Amino acid sequence: MNISQISAFRAVMTSSSISEAARKLGRTQPAVSLAIRSLEESLGLALFERKGRQMVPVPEAHYLHAESEEILDRLSSVTRTMRSLAGGNTGDLNVTAMPGPAAFIFPRFVASVIDDLEKVNLSITSRSSQQIEELARSQSIDFGFCDAPARIKQSAQYEIEIISAGCFVAMPSTHDLPELEPFSIRALDGVPMGGLQPSHTHEKRSVSLFAEHGLHYRKVVESQTFMPLLQFVRTGKCLALVDPLSVVNELELMSTGGEVVFRRLDCDLRYDYAILSPVHRPLSQIAHKVRSKWRTSLFNLLDQAGAEPRWEPRSALPPGSGA
Incomplete structure (x- = not known):
């Protein structure tokens, strides 16, 4: 029993004829008839009595119809959810920022980019820069915003993006x-x-x-x-x-x-900020979306303040840069 067979079965159960069921599904009559026959063969049970062009459901067909409604409705809900996940509108989001931005700027940004909070499992916290680095290293967050680590170095646990701006x-x-x-x-x-x-x-x-x-x-x-x-x-x-x-x-x-x-x-005199992202934690689409938009928003905020922001490659940073 597969989704195509169940869909054809429900269409026949809610239609006056095979031709009407075919129109509902956008399929041909032979295709619908074949789906019903295949379903009956897989179940070892005739679901309809054929009376001329009419398909009269047997009692067992009514039971299957009730179950098929739940199955197909659930499938439709899952499909909508997956499309929403793919669009970055729902899912899990676990982010953190250092105390200054976490008090206002960062939560205001997150609130502005989440369309429907009821569809998002959101955790937003304030931590010290050192704690954020540890959370990224332990794969415990989707991303964190903090002062750039005191020693910029390659890490097998997290990715680091650094933006420098004038004080x-x-x-x-x-x-x-x-x-x-x-x-x-x-x-x-x-x-x-x-x-x-x-x-x-x-x-x-x-x-x-x-x-x-x-x-x-x-x-x-x-x-x-x-x-x-x-x-x-x-x-x-x-x-x-x-x-x-x-x-x-x-x-x-x-x-x-x-x-x-x-x-x-x-x-x-410049100040170095960092976005830290764990490398072994698969990000949901909404996490990707929020992180990407935060990059843009952060740069724009600093630019509008006249701080002349610039993204820094790790190799360009002097020894001991960051905070």
Whole structure:
């Protein structure tokens, strides 16, 4: 018994004649008759009494008809689901992002690209960049967005895509420093600064940048992430060198009430982001779709912020780049 036979059988059961059943199916009468005969032979049971051109179902045919309705309806549902899966509109999606983007930018993006949340088994979490790297290595996520790992190297467990973008100076809107853009790094000599933890690559790059220009990097506030630093900037306690997505986030949320402004630097202090994807975890079509759209959205966000983004091949990155 196969789907073609069952489809022909249901059509005959719901039609007044073989010819009507054939029209419903878009098949010829002989093809429908052959399907019915083949079905009867496979079952070892006559399903119809032939009375001239009429096909009169026997009692057993009514039982099979009830079962065939469920089978064909289920098949139709599976077909619709598979087409939806192929179109990237349904399926499983397990993604994560580091705390800054995970607070607003990343979930807003995911919400915008998922058409029907009832058709998606979604898990979206916030993790540290190191935790995201471990999740990718253990094949536990579809993809993660984080700071580029401190040591960029080939991995047999995950693929890495890196986008680099220029950083900004965050300062109070009332600050008396020149309103120039790009902003001169020399204007920050000895100025109270907020920064990240010493082990963070961005902090190391900032310290090195000041040293290269013979400037004093005077850090007075230390934070694990950028967003808390903006509250100290807002109240005039310090300035900060921040990544461009923090700029995008703040301009969207206005957590400082517009009391913090951002200026591009006149030197190439860049921040490296990474998209990590496990290599041994088959991705659903929706995971492929969301990851692809995130690449485009991320680049556009950074470009609109004036951060001059660029995708970086691994070989082009300097030793110890990333965070």
